[in-house]
């Protein structure tokens with residue numbers, strides 16, 4: 001979804017309580033999801049605003065489109081294979097939107113004076129959904145899992161966690177990890193950044209299932225492209241070292257209170273420009289008592305890298 005990021009899943013207070021977890025009885029140093037790791041890599045101050053200050057962010061039509069399309073694609077696989085057609089997917093769109101809106105009425109505030117018209121936004125959602133069928137034929141797929149919460153505790157006692165959009169397992173046991181993106185595929189030179197999230201999930205799956213996924217697949221519905229990558233153990237060990245280094249950098253920032261802004265094109269979409277020194281703003285004082293590290297990547301923020309966290 002995910003990321004990014006709207007999540008439409010039913011979420012318990014802690015996802016760690018929802019599934020069998022090796023965390024029980026072990027003191028966990030902290031928890032990290034690909035979304036929050038991505039925030040810190042992009043801009044430490046953005047990570048602080050989202051994870052330490054927990055500042056609210058307005059719903060974004062692009063992010064909520066991601067949520068809606070993810071939910072329809074998830075539900076599509078509840079239908080008998082023969083019924084997984086573009087027409088049936090379109091039929092699911094409006095009722096799914098109505099359910100999201102009922103659960104989170106403030107979503108309606110996205111529309112109107114400063115936002116798109118609901119009807120044109122729904123049309124854009126339909127176009128994104130239609131594009132999915134040019135990339136895959138869901139009648140030929142039987143996913144093993146959809147919207148699966150995954151977590152793994154590393155030897156360093158850092159807990160990695162997140163939601164995987166889809167896991168396919170072939171008859172001979174090969175695992176394919178699939179993530180849908182409603183945006184466009186990355187340009188040349190940016191694939192590695194996009195694949196970080198997938199390698200993160202692959203590491204979690206390797207640690208929990210003992211199997212290195214045979215394929216990581218990013219499905220870009222914005223421009224109908226698929227990015228595939230075949231990971232190996234060397235890749236995933238490098239990813240493990242990277243997330244552990246990232247966690248150490250986060251802890252150093254926590255201890256020093258030095259959360260630096262890192263201006264980039266991402267600032268154009270940042271909801272916190274008015275508080276950012278790079279734009280002449282002043283961040284609020286840090287919360288007096290730091291939130292315990294494990295809670296800093298809360299359940300509602302785990303998710304895919306698409307959508308807005310905190311929806312039901």
Ligand code: SF4
Nearest residue numbers: 043261262267270276
């Ligand atoms: S405006 Fe840019 S530099 Fe400032 S917090 Fe947001 S992403 Fe970071």
